[in-house]
Amino acid sequence: MKPSTLMEVAQRAGVSTATVARVLKAKGYVxxxxxxxxxxxxxxxxxxxxxxxxxxxxxxxxxxxHMLTAITANPFxxxxxxxxxxxxxxxxxxxxxxxxNGSAERERLGVERFIERRVDAVxxxxxxxxxxxxxxAEAAIPVVQLERAATIEAPSIRVDNKSGALEAIAHxxxxxxxxxxxxxxxxxxxxxGDRHFVSVEDERLGGYRExxxxxxxxxxxxxVRLGLYYNIADGGSGIEGYRHMKALLELPERPTAIFATxxxxxxxxxxxxxxxxxxxxxxxxxxxxxxxxxxxxxxxLTTVAQPMEDLGRLGFRxxxxxxxxxxxxxxxxxxxxxxxRRSAGAAPYLKSLSDGN
Amino acid sequence: MKPSTLMEVAQRAGVSTATVARVLKAKGYVxxxxxxxxxxxxxxxxxxxxxxxxxxxxxxxxxxxHMLTAITANPFxxxxxxxxxxxxxxxxxxxxxxxxNGSAERERLGVERFIERRVDAVxxxxxxxxxxxxxxAEAAIPVVQLERAATIEAPSIRVDNKSGALEAIAHxxxxxxxxxxxxxxxxxxxxxGDRHFVSVEDERLGGYRExxxxxxxxxxxxxVRLGLYYNIADGGSGIEGYRHMKALLELPERPTAIFATxxxxxxxxxxxxxxxxxxxxxxxxxxxxxxxxxxxxxxxLTTVAQPMEDLGRLGFRxxxxxxxxxxxxxxxxxxxxxxxRRSAGAAPYLKSLSDGN
DNA sequence: TGGCTATGTGTTATCGATGACATATGCGGC
DNA sequence: GCCGCATATGTCATCGATAACACATAGCCA
Numbered sequence: 080m081k082p083s084t085l086m087e088v089a090q091r092a093g094v095s096t097a098t099v100a101r102v103l104k105a106k107g108y109v110x111x112x113x114x115x116x117x118x119x120x121x122x123x124x125x126x127x128x129x130x131x132x133x134x135x136x137x138x139x140x141x142x143x144x145h146m147l148t149a150i151t152a153n154p155f156x157x158x159x160x161x162x163x164x165x166x167x168x169x170x171x172x173x174x175x176x177x178x179x180n181g182s183a184e185r186e187r188l189g190v191e192r193f194i195e196r197r198v199d200a201v202x203x204x205x206x207x208x209x210x211x212x213x214x215x216a217e218a219a220i221p222v223v224q225l226e227r228a229a230t231i232e233a234p235s236i237r238v239d240n241k242s243g244a245l246e247a248i249a250h251x252x253x254x255x256x257x258x259x260x261x262x263x264x265x266x267x268x269x270x271x272g273d274r275h276f277v278s279v280e281d282e283r284l285g286g287y288r289e290x291x292x293x294x295x296x297x298x299x300x301x302x303v304r305l306g307l308y309y310n311i312a313d314g315g316s317g318i319e320g321y322r323h324m325k326a327l328l329e330l331p332e333r334p335t336a337i338f339a340t341x342x343x344x345x346x347x348x349x350x351x352x353x354x355x356x357x358x359x360x361x362x363x364x365x366x367x368x369x370x371x372x373x374x375x376x377x378x379x380l381t382t383v384a385q386p387m388e389d390l391g392r393l394g395f396r397x398x399x400x401x402x403x404x405x406x407x408x409x410x411x412x413x414x415x416x417x418x419x420r421r422s423a424g425a426a427p428y429l430k431s432l433s434d435g436n
Numbered sequence: 437m438k439p440s441t442l443m444e445v446a447q448r449a450g451v452s453t454a455t456v457a458r459v460l461k462a463k464g465y466v467x468x469x470x471x472x473x474x475x476x477x478x479x480x481x482x483x484x485x486x487x488x489x490x491x492x493x494x495x496x497x498x499x500x501x502h503m504l505t506a507i508t509a510n511p512f513x514x515x516x517x518x519x520x521x522x523x524x525x526x527x528x529x530x531x532x533x534x535x536x537n538g539s540a541e542r543e544r545l546g547v548e549r550f551i552e553r554r555v556d557a558v559x560x561x562x563x564x565x566x567x568x569x570x571x572x573a574e575a576a577i578p579v580v581q582l583e584r585a586a587t588i589e590a591p592s593i594r595v596d597n598k599s600g601a602l603e604a605i606a607h608x609x610x611x612x613x614x615x616x617x618x619x620x621x622x623x624x625x626x627x628x629g630d631r632h633f634v635s636v637e638d639e640r641l642g643g644y645r646e647x648x649x650x651x652x653x654x655x656x657x658x659x660v661r662l663g664l665y666y667n668i669a670d671g672g673s674g675i676e677g678y679r680h681m682k683a684l685l686e687l688p689e690r691p692t693a694i695f696a697t698x699x700x701x702x703x704x705x706x707x708x709x710x711x712x713x714x715x716x717x718x719x720x721x722x723x724x725x726x727x728x729x730x731x732x733x734x735x736x737l738t739t740v741a742q743p744m745e746d747l748g749r750l751g752f753r754x755x756x757x758x759x760x761x762x763x764x765x766x767x768x769x770x771x772x773x774x775x776x777r778r779s780a781g782a783a784p785y786l787k788s789l790s791d792g793n
Numbered sequence: 794t795g796g797c798t799a800t801g802t803g804t805t806a807t808c809g810a811t812g813a814c815a816t817a818t819g820c821g822g823c
Numbered sequence: 824g825c826c827g828c829a830t831a832t833g834t835c836a837t838c839g840a841t842a843a844c845a846c847a848t849a850g851c852c853a
Binding site: 081082125127128129130131132134135140150151154157158161164168173174175176178191192194195196197217218219317343346347349350352353354356358372374375376377378379 | 439485487489491507508521525530532533549551554576700703706713729731733736
């Protein structure tokens, strides 16, 4: 049978809807007699509150929208979305996901759908086009941006990409590496080159440069390889990382270590290395970023983990704060964490020294 | 400004709400004069239909719920969910995801949330407890089961696991393998041992057995390793596959090929193989299942691909058919497809023969 | 006894879109 | 001049929960 209504429960219990409502939200005066009759009626009818009607009346849908770039290609998005949803759940909310594959038009479509659904707020993980964020601001729907710098329209929660990169480089330097390659996203190509936001890519590259400087190493531009993180079209394979690695291995003076700013790129690089018959970390060290694929690769990848759970949970909480009119910090920066596994080790020349002992 | 209402548009255009409605859905008689005034008013106010109000009035929320087991651990679920959502989108629907991590209680919670949200139907990918499916049937909400056999309560769409396994074994046999190990899910442990559904695990194991029989190979029980696919608790690592592989490598007579019924298990196995310093496919061949991680592993994995897009799209379409009272096939079985990459090759003894040439 | 508070319950407008139904005008045909 | 039909537009109840408000009754104090 269809779920019954408040009215039906009221009739069955011989009271008015107001009394049923008072029992349901346990506030206001209700006699014990009425209460037990209502409770019995609720049980008998299998009553469940209708969230749609409630949404209309309260002018709150208790849903938030979550815009994402590449849910099938990059597990990073899945994790952030999962934890945002998890936090939403305990607060009586549900999230709607919308995947735009990096297209500004699709993102726009998603924003329109969200407005029609009357979501109470929207989370953007990796916003593409700032006009879409603005569109929501105009509709008086609060926005929280994840992995993007704050804009006038919306606060942001992000990760300290630069120090993450610094930590990775320092780790490699400690192992004696002096030729460290950078394989990462190209700030001019990611997201169609929209530079309205301070770029994650810029920061990671900046951390790499700074890390070399601190170690007294000079920068060799031939070791810096920029491109896309993954090709969404082909299901998100790490083909880009593979190509970069191939090119690096053909260099007259090969790097001894690779810093890849995405586990997917690292995975592609590992494929190229495998093909060449080289071993990690014996012949070559590699550090990834994100901690998504890392634990599933061979060897398990040392990587700079992003706090995906915090990103998701705090993201939702900030959205809720905005919905309820509380103050929201314009900018929150979360730390990364270097997860040491098995892909980074002593530089080969050091190894041969110790082998010689 | 907040999105305005039909009423506001009507007032601004100097007509009734009925006329605005007629313009919006382009049916009924409207004079050109009225039409252009309404259109202008819509533009001026930035009117967007309110899906919540519409849902209440039409007694249809234009949402479907999607129950999933392990969205962060297994990309399979993400893909199915993505394509179901994609299909929903073109039909004017949105999906709500609910992740239960294989827990029947969480699944129950999700069902209750879905009922409260008044979803028009529910997709179960890998249902845990058949009572939860029943709960929806009682609430008159149509259900479609993905990757599960049909039950009295709900039709199903699934994959021909047995012939997928058969194809994998045949492929290995063609390469001359005679000792083929099976690494897969334990039917008694997956989903807390609920055997109310015909099991995916049974079918894959059955395909393996049948495949050996067809090739005239005898079954060596020591080569059959059953367990979990992944540990959700530790973020879905392939540690189980690693352990199985370690054990297989310690056997007095090692297998020359592995059939792992999940890419995650295969990934774990590859880690163990890597650790031993063995090469794939030179020393050992391996075939996975799902085509999720496959393209990101080193070497790229030959695997039995599941038609995740079809599963998702057809799943949603079946749900929509049920919603709209059309007939829905009780059982739909989709083919798998062997994706040949680089992890399966000639058995080592054949290789040494040809090397000797 | 009047007025006050605590307790208990019912009535009704509202949220926004929808669709059934009512109403009104104009024109052609008989 | 009236019927019938096409054209054009408006009114209103409805979906289900909510909350403001009104209305009771009882007990207690001054």
